[in-house]
Amino acid sequence: MNGRFHDYSSTILKGGSILAGLLLWHLLSEYFIRDTTFIVSPLVVVKTAYDMLFVTGELYPHIFASAWIFFYGFLLAIVIGVPAGFLMALSPVVRDYVSPWMMTLYTTPRIAFAPVLLLWFGIGGGAKVAIVFLGCVFPILINSFYGMRVVNRDYVELARSFRLRSWALFLKILLPASVPFILAGIRLAVGRGLTGVAIAEWFGATEGLGYLIFFAGQTLNIPTLFVGITAFAALGILSFEVLRRIENYATPWRNGLEVRD
Amino acid sequence: MAGPVLELRNLSKEIPRADRDPFIIFRNINLSVQEGEFVSIVGPSGCGKTTMLRVINGLLPHTSGEIFIDGKAPKVTDNELLMGFVFQGASLLPWRTSLKNVLLGLEGRNHSQEAQRVAQKYLELVGLSGFENHYPHELSGGMQQRVNLARALAVDPRILLMDEPFAALDAQTRNFMQLELLRIWAQTKKTVVFVTHMIAEAILLSDRVIVFSHRPGTVRSEFKVPLPRPRSMEVKADSRFLELENVVWKQIEEEVNASGGFTQM
Numbered sequence: 001m002n003g004r005f006h007d008y009s010s011t012i013l014k015g016g017s018i019l020a021g022l023l024l025w026h027l028l029s030e031y032f033i034r035d036t037t038f039i040v041s042p043l044v045v046v047k048t049a050y051d052m053l054f055v056t057g058e059l060y061p062h063i064f065a066s067a068w069i070f071f072y073g074f075l076l077a078i079v080i081g082v083p084a085g086f087l088m089a090l091s092p093v094v095r096d097y098v099s100p101w102m103m104t105l106y107t108t109p110r111i112a113f114a115p116v117l118l119l120w121f122g123i124g125g126g127a128k129v130a131i132v133f134l135g136c137v138f139p140i141l142i143n144s145f146y147g148m149r150v151v152n153r154d155y156v157e158l159a160r161s162f163r164l165r166s167w168a169l170f171l172k173i174l175l176p177a178s179v180p181f182i183l184a185g186i187r188l189a190v191g192r193g194l195t196g197v198a199i200a201e202w203f204g205a206t207e208g209l210g211y212l213i214f215f216a217g218q219t220l221n222i223p224t225l226f227v228g229i230t231a232f233a234a235l236g237i238l239s240f241e242v243l244r245r246i247e248n249y250a251t252p253w254r255n256g257l258e259v260r261d
Numbered sequence: 262m263a264g265p266v267l268e269l270r271n272l273s274k275e276i277p278r279a280d281r282d283p284f285i286i287f288r289n290i291n292l293s294v295q296e297g298e299f300v301s302i303v304g305p306s307g308c309g310k311t312t313m314l315r316v317i318n319g320l321l322p323h324t325s326g327e328i329f330i331d332g333k334a335p336k337v338t339d340n341e342l343l344m345g346f347v348f349q350g351a352s353l354l355p356w357r358t359s360l361k362n363v364l365l366g367l368e369g370r371n372h373s374q375e376a377q378r379v380a381q382k383y384l385e386l387v388g389l390s391g392f393e394n395h396y397p398h399e400l401s402g403g404m405q406q407r408v409n410l411a412r413a414l415a416v417d418p419r420i421l422l423m424d425e426p427f428a429a430l431d432a433q434t435r436n437f438m439q440l441e442l443l444r445i446w447a448q449t450k451k452t453v454v455f456v457t458h459m460i461a462e463a464i465l466l467s468d469r470v471i472v473f474s475h476r477p478g479t480v481r482s483e484f485k486v487p488l489p490r491p492r493s494m495e496v497k498a499d500s501r502f503l504e505l506e507n508v509v510w511k512q513i514e515e516e517v518n519a520s521g522g523f524t525q526m
Binding site: 017152155157158162163173179251 | 318319320342344346348350352354355356357358368369396398416453500
């Protein structure tokens, strides 16, 4: 709002908040709860992360394993969720067929599906990707559906008054009008997808960040456990940043339309 | 003399209702509009004038009667764009720049370079050169309506249908836009049907003013505007202007009273 001053002070506040949190954590672990099987200082976590990244390099296979599962599940959710949402929006028949299944699958906790998916798809990548997919697909599908359903009636009238054919109505009006909704759904899916990765790797995996955290927890290896959590957080932040860039690129017309506080 | 560009014969629109008589929006409208003529339709709120414009444009079906354009009944499936519609809200697509909004009706009909040239030409005509790459939210309300007008004109329609295009603008901008429309109309020589609830606006712009009755809408009367062109805001002080405004107002007042008074609207 106040331009540069606001950006500047906002950055200071955010940075200060992070530092204060880390300091509090450090003080707690150093002076109040001095039990390394319970909590360790963020400095220890950083040291462990450094070793795992640059000395032993043992973190990389876990990161790559998780990132690939996340990427495939996420991509599959977009590839299937977006067109499925469109079909539901455009065809009442499809809507009636799909919606009871969608509501059931959406509201059932995904962790309940994990064992059966593992049985079906085996302990390899397939089951894990399926779990991530199941987490990501519904926000994307629902938002794509909703985005196309709420397209401003005026735009549709406009298309009719220009005698646009139905494919042109779809490509020039319905699709671009839905893009912000689809992107919002995709953003929602990031968190759910990462949760899916963690769940998938808790059940019978031999690598991945979820496995790392699970194993570290079992062996009371608190520093490694926190490194795993931090890596998950980094993966999430990275995904958000990539999405933000895609959004700016895909919807340049929204720059300046967004509500700023 | 050639036949009328637009002709309505006994045009009626009803909305069927369960267990009751149909709801009649307007009935037995007869209207001819000649080439290059500017005709305004005024009437009390809810008299069906906007609905009629949408029926003419094929956005809504009619119940009975006929619509002819150049003597032929248009089909909705016709690919040829006979009518340009200027909406009340600018209804510009927010993801398209001014130029691309104007291009909407041209895409797929013209060669793309030709379309660009035409869109550019009409943006220029409405006074928006230099704003080609602005998105709608970067334009003022008046500018948005200019794009709206350019978009309708760009397809070179036989008739321009305008549905209270300046109603949402502030009074000052509205005055400027009325003058702009006079200028643009003089340059393009389009046949225009203009719906408004503002009597002064109708008189200032038109060759002929049609007064609608209250619902169900019928043509109550029509007046030729006895003012020479080109016109400016000064004609509003002309005694003939004031006299006509007074007569039309009296009629609309009667219609409103006949429909149960203003509070019933």
